[in-house]
Amino acid sequence: MSWTDERVETLKRMWSEGQSASAIAKELGGVTRNAVIGKVHRLGLSNRNDEPEPAPAPAPEPVAEKKADRKPAPAVQAPRPEPQPEPAAPAREEPAEEEPVSQPVFTPVPRRPIVPAGQPLPPQPSANEISPETLASVREVEKRARKLTLMELTERTCKWPIGDPATEKFWFCGLPSQAGKPYCEAHVSVAFQPMSSRRDRRR
DNA sequence: CCCTGATTCGC
């Protein structure tokens, strides 16, 4: 396989969408993720976000007096943009009266949430809409959940969230997912319901 | 062990 214009176009599109190199390789076929990564670098797409250019801040040498100056510019690695200094966290007093213990209370720092453009988020399991049998089955399955963290999820693990994300009791199902589906068999059954069965569900 | 991208270097 070679990098035809069309294949390069697909590569560019998927990469900009945040797809992983292996996913792109799978889509293209005939190439490995290494090939994809290599191509990405050759195309100069390495940076997923589009920083125009850090404007390398010449780092002016304060002391640069040498009679016999050898190398004017050592030409080292491009100087890093240098992370922004953390803006002094505004001391925030919450009038919360009900909290007995002092809680750190994460204040949602203005952060642009980068959603990994993946599978559709599962609807929260709402008791209605789902047959009791299926619901029972799901509950049973969730007892056997592998309780994976976000980082442990793969393309072959069920990504159904279990528990309250705001608490420690939160994890992902993690059981083997259906081929091509983001969830295991049990969760697929509650996630993907035919319109017909949703229409006149008995209550 | 699963996965990720980054880099190197012989081709």
Next chain:
DNA sequence: GCGAATCAGG
């Protein structure tokens, strides 16, 4: 230019 091997890491 290409990409396998390797590295570094979550």
